[in-house]
Amino acid sequence: MKLYSSPGACSTANHIALQWAGGEFKVEVVAREQRQSPEYLAINPTGQVPALRHGDFVLTQNAAILGYIADTWPEAQLAGDGSAVQRAEANRWLAFVNSDLHPAFKPVFGPARYIADEGQHEAVKAQARSHVRALFERANRQLEGRHWLAGFRSYADPYLYITLRWAQNCAIDLGGFDNLAAFKQRMEGDAGVQAALKAEGLSY
Template structure:
């Protein structure tokens, strides 16, 4: 299995998940420029990451890739113990990150896609930061008494961790959220996380 990733993008979460499987894999680290070159566009015509190639199978979209990694390496238990309930919990929190948290960053990453008037961009970003704070407060409650979002280490956790890195860089207020702070420290102490960050030049 080969992963195509861009340093610090959501694809870093898939990189961590692959590290957690303990199984061999390849990784190609792309740049904004190489993501638009013909070689990669032949793999993912949208020029976005992540993408994986497993033999003759090509898969894009973060949530789908996380599920594929979990199903390919079930011994890693990234979707739980195999029970429908644990799988559903893992998917619930993966969906929270993929469908709620990640999109909430978009007005900060690219306000021009939402408003043409540059004079309104700061207000838009401020609103996005407020929305993100509310979402992180939900996660803070979920992490009370838990080490991991689903109650066990799952494929939701690397993706959540990547958004915490974004939040730190982009001035999202994470103060007074001790459970999230402990989660972030736990992730950064993890060998698999450290190896993924090192390979992407982020350590």
């Protein structure tokens, strides 16, 4: 199994999940400019990360890859204990990060995609930061009395952690969210997280 990942992108969540799964895998770090190369476009025609190759099977889309990792190594219990309830909880919080939280960053990363007037870009980014903070408030409430989003360690947790790194890099105020701060600290003390970040040239 081989993961194609760009440092600090959502694909790093897949890398952490692979570390947690405990199986054999390889990671190829793909710089942003390399994602438009003919070699990488042959793997993922969208030019995006992540991509996962397992034999002749190539899979894209972050949430799908996280589920595939969990199903390949079920003993790691990244989707829960095998019960429908725990898998639903893991999927609920994966969906929250993938469908709500991740897209909310897009106006911060690239306001020009939403409004052409450069004079309005900072206003767009400020509104987006406010929306992102509101979503993180929901995650902070969910983590009250819990170490993990779903109540157990799941594939939603690495994805949430990566978005917290984005928030820090984008100067999004998460002051007062003590549960999220404790979660981020726990993640950065985790051996699998540290191994993934080190392999991608990231600090923790």
